[in-house]
């Protein structure tokens with residue numbers, strides 16, 4: 117993960133070409149995150165800004181005629197029936213009454229429990245890809261509706277655009293942001309989103325801000341104080357980014373900073389202590405998944 121060669125490859129993938137037959141599942145960064153309330157069901161009302169980046173998991177789907185949904189290969193600590201790709205495929209199958217099944221293979225490049233939304237993005241790519249491969253023909257709105265019960269972060273990946281988000285993260289307004297080069301550090305710890313949101317010391321009453329406030333520099337992440345206290349690795353990573361104003365994405369553990377150029381970012385990555393993992397990626401206002409759909413113009417099977 118930690119090296120200029122890898123980051124260079126990411127830059128090539130990010131333009132929508134070079135994917136072969138793989139479907140990309142990009143990561144996201146939360147450029148700011150405010151916790152502005154708590155709902156009766158325990159979920160928190162947020163204000164956040166999502167931007168996609170061109171570092172991605174890669175997925176392959178082989179349609180089956182027998183209706184079975186199977187995972188090919190293992191994912192450490194995640195039983196097949198809990199895997200978000202399998203759950204997403206089942207949810208689409210039920211919603212569309214599609215008789216087809218699928219074998220799903222996922223190569224992970226995104227850390228789990230990193231705040232990069234890897235599992236959520238895998239689920240979204242599964243919905244979008246199978247909607248095409250099964251020929252179920254659901255609209256983006258219908259897919260986003262199926263996405264939300266799978267996780268608060270899934271809808272933004274279905275819609276595939278950088279967004280200002282409210283609610284639990286499902287009320288999304290697309291935004292056009294600069295697409296800078298980011299240096300992302302991956303501390304050697306996994307943070308449980310549930311644990312952070314249930315922590316007694318989490319700030320839950322931040323005031324509402326506007327997009328203009330964010331653009332003007334208001335980029336606080338309300339989860340940071342709790343995460344920093346509970347996970348010393350996160351604080352250590354942020355210190356490495358102090359010169360560039362490092363930020364936490366989601367509930368962590370990953371932290372990131374905007375660098376001036378790809379070369380700057382790669383140079384800084386190369387100078388990190390050898391025990392700190394990281395990568396360089398470019399911000400994307402449009403998902404590589406949407407680019408892949410356009411580039412390949414897959415023919416609908418119409419088999420359902």
Ligand SMILES: C[C@](O)(CO)[C@H](O)COP(=O)(O)OP(=O)(O)OC[C@H]1O[C@@H](n2ccc(N)nc2=O)[C@H](O)[C@@H]1O
Pocket residue numbers: 146149158159160161162164231233236266267268269270283284285309310313314366367
């Ligand atoms: C922190 C973010 O990544 C910011 O984008 C998301 O809000 C988290 O999204 P996610 O990982 O898809 O979250 P989910 O899988 O839906 O929920 C995980 C757990 O986090 C808590 N949770 C999540 C989202 C939210 N707005 N409020 C919450 O309180 C809930 O306790 C839930 O049990």
Ligand SMILES: Nc1ncnc2c1ncn2[C@@H]1O[C@H](COP(=O)(O)OP(=O)(O)OP(=O)(O)O)[C@@H](O)[C@H]1O
Pocket residue numbers: 191193194198199200201222227228229230231232233234235236237238239269307309366367368369
């Ligand atoms: N395909 C999958 N990939 C990754 N995690 C999965 C997957 N399916 C289920 N999970 C579960 O979801 C949890 C969260 O994984 P994820 O990679 O989305 O973390 P995250 O980046 O911290 O997410 P977020 O920012 O949305 O909170 C994992 O710890 C794992 O138990």
